Amino acid sequence: MPHGPAEVGVGPWEGPWPTGEQYDPELLAAGDRRNVVDRYRYWSLEAIVADLDTRRHGFHVAIENWQHDFNIGTIVRTANAFLAAEVHIVGNRRWNRRGAMVTDRYQHVRHHASVPELADHLHALPAPVRLLGIDNLPGSAHLETMAVPHDVCFLFGQEGPGLSEQARAVCDGTFSIAQFGSTRSINASSAAAIAMHAWVRAHADLGADPVWRG
Template structure:
């Protein structure tokens, strides 16, 4: 089966690693055609069974259809959301989406410009729900209707340390874009703004990194390791 361009990107995103037995060679990513009787389970995709599965997915999802994987993820998603402001085409959004997929966020919300650089997502946007809000007011109206607590992540004089803050199970972690940080409307509307402890010389950390730290903080408080 010929892969689509996105599937090719996904296979590349799995990161082929060198084969230790052959100097300079790369190990093929994923699995080949199914061997033996085909499973009697409609979650499996006949095309993947027939031709192999080279996607960047965890082993339990090998040979499953895309729809089956998303449905399984939807049944287990966590209670937190992530939002990032995108007024100047922030290049961190792809990283945020990829990390949100890893930590199984409910949704990623993009506030501002709808267009964003998908390369950093490494095709995880195919499995992660993403919602666009053209304005801050539109985003805040959604949060109010959904009943989730809005929490800003940024360095302000009145920010509370993320490390000691009890994160609500149903919340949305909001990040400003690289450089400007959180906009004033988000800051004013947030239930609280949280800061990440830093110990070096720089005044801030990358927005994509900050998002990963904040999501993992929620996971540590609410999700059992597996």
């Protein structure tokens, strides 16, 4: 059974080169093997980020980073796919980038030393952003039935312990994801993807161009 092309992307541009500041001469000459959608083939990194910035969504994502969690990179990659406004890393500045698959180059990533610092930053934005943590805590709202705010930051704790006590104290609220099996929790990056997709279903313009569907 075939499994797609042997190489990712496209080779050198054939024929007269296109005009426009968005095009990268090196990519036009050598080919573009990056994992980007066809719209951005041969565009420079700066041009892609500038275009994304014109249409980023109203949600943010934050991850506590106390244990160098391998899920952080995967969450950043998913945040890029759903076009988050920003990703916030709380705690240790260094994080495991392997799972991001270089998508952190296209996604705004901001560091905060503590969750209170993150909360202060979000609340001080021109359009204040609510900080909602995800954890299976008593009193947590149910993601499946809650009204997902437009201006929101989803905060995720470490794999295993979940949200820190400091995070629980400063969050504007918490929510949980419905589960029906025997395990108490699901993978942090999976939970993040579910939360981001819930925002997309509630607020994104799904009829807009571009919406990448493959």
